Amino acid sequence: MDRIYFHSTAQTLHRQVDPAPYTNGLPCPAVNTIEDLKPSFSLTGNKGNMVHAEAVLKLLNVNRSRSCVGNLSHLHKALGKGFGEYMRSHFDFVVLSMANFIRKGMNHTGLVAVLKEVDVPLVVFGAGMQTPVQDPGVLHPSTRELLDLLNKKCTLLGVRGEKTSEFMKSLGLHNHKILGCPSLYVYPKNILSIKAAGYSPGCRWATAGHVSYNNLDGSRPGFKRASTFLDCMEGVRPDYVFQDEVFSYADIESRPDVYDDATGRLSAEVINDFFKQRLGLKLPFTDYYWFNEVSQWRQYMMRVDFYLGDRFHGGVAGLQAGVPAIFIAGDQRIDELTDFFGMPKTTFSELKQSGVEAIVEEQCSLEALTVFKTRYRKRLEPFVKAVESAGLSLVNRNQLLAAAV
Structure with a gap:
């Protein structure tokens, strides 16, 4: 069974600063003002993030008592020099949900520094850009560095569509597959x-x-x-x-x-x-x-x-x-x-x-x-093959393949 660290914003659960074994973070309280919703928003950002990030948690067949959802930068800060060894000894994969990270104004310096110290296989889902990038020079230098790093280190780098793929190829980056959004693969029936x-x-x-x-x-x-x-x-x-x-x-x-x-x-x-x-x-x-x-x-x-x-x-x-x-x-x-x-x-x-x-x-x-359904069916089997070629397995593999027929 695979032990996976999911770097994502999938759940509205408060994360423990000093967690004890066999414990979970707390859900949001029963608040009644908009102001009191801000802490829950800080856990996920835009609530649409939950939909695509949750999908990856539900799709992958993992050791659920040995896997977790978290933030790599926070973990790196907490562990310091022991971060790399901790990741090697506790996890078999790091899976990242990375929608809209290729865009002007985004600074990925911290994430790049952390991922350089991760030497377990990396898998990315949903990578893309929200608006066209005509000139790569408008991007923060860390974005190009992050793309180069993912291109080099990822076992599977799933991008959302043709335009993102064309942009990456224009930079000489070819280690990726067009898979769309993982949220479309959870409930095919x-x-x-x-x-x-x-x-x-x-x-x-x-x-x-x-x-x-x-x-x-x-x-x-x-x-x-x-x-x-x-x-x-x-x-x-x-x-x-x-x-x-x-x-x-x-x-x-x-x-x-x-x-x-x-x-x-x-x-x-x-x-x-x-x-x-x-x-x-x-x-x-x-x-x-x-x-x-x-x-x-x-x-x-x-x-x-x-x-x-x-x-x-x-x-x-x-x-x-x-x-x-x-x-x-x-x-x-x-x-x-x-x-x-x-x-x-x-x-x-x-x-x-x-x-x-x-x-x-x-x-x-x-x-x-x-x-829609005809095109959708054609996307299911390639998704299964891409995930399995990365060394992962899907909980709903048989359902996806049956739906593809």
């Missing part, structure tokens, strides 16, 4: 069970975007996705699922009873009133949610008819629960992943011109879902 859906005025559906105060008040003049997103929601009443943007609502951060930890629901009355008072905006959303656990997210998604939104992993949570999802292609990441898997997608301009009802009828039709 649920994804292949998705049925056609339609829109009606009384249906319940979910969306997500970048609806934050600082994305709508004009303080980010180059960022138009939030206002464009709201333009496309005119005349409809979806639920809205937050990922990170809830922390821009300074005036209501400390207001009690805004958040219900049991259901993940935020007060629609408070949030809608905030935007009406501050920006004169009448938001179109029925309910608001924030989830600390992916399982809670999936359970919620089972209660909606479909997802249509500007957040990739918000839609994946639906797919994992067997709910159809349509992705608004607003950045390279969504384009890469939807193209790789053949997933239903639209654009802001198409959505604005045609309306939600027409887009759902087109993209959640039997024909569109057949295209």
Whole structure:
């Protein structure tokens, strides 16, 4: 059985500074204000991170009592000179979830220093860039150093799509495979069970975007996705699922009873009133949610008819629960992943011109879902082979191969 150190942001569990054997970190407390959600956010960052990072934990067949989730930089700081020997004696692999790490402004100096001292096999899933990088010179020097190191040391370096692969090849880096996002491989039976859906005025559906105060008040003049997103929601009443943007609502951060930890629901009355008072905006959303656990997210998604939104992993949570999802292609990441898997997608301009009802009828039709499922099936066996060629095994290997037929 393999002992794996997962360097990821998969779980909203507080990590012990001085852990005793046979113990776990604590879950988040039952808080009721937005301000009190900040510690849980610090554990994972953008809540979409949980979806792809959790997937790797669920997929790999490991010795679960000898494996762990953590942060390599923190461990390196705690152990000092004993770090390298500790990794050799305790782990057979280090697995990293690394979405969006190739981008301007990211400094990976600390991670590079740590990985240089790791001499057990490295495996990376989901590597990619969110926006195109035309000139590698705009990247921090540590990003190129990290790419060179991963290219040299990885047993498997999984990248998300064609554009990321082309960029890496342009740098002379060829030790990688295009695998998409691991979150699409956890529940293949649920994804292949998705049925056609339609829109009606009384249906319940979910969306997500970048609806934050600082994305709508004009303080980010180059960022138009939030206002464009709201333009496309005119005349409809979806639920809205937050990922990170809830922390821009300074005036209501400390207001009690805004958040219900049991259901993940935020007060629609408070949030809608905030935007009406501050920006004169009448938001179109029925309910608001924030989830600390992916399982809670999936359970919620089972209660909606479909997802249509500007957040990739918000839609994946639906797919994992067997709910159809349509992705608004607003950045390279969504384009890469939807193209790789053949997933239903639209654009802001198409959505604005045609309306939600027409887009759902087109993209959640039997024909569109057949295209998606056909492309999806083709991705399953290569994923199994790539993981196994790295010396790892999959818990759901037989399910993936059966779904590929």
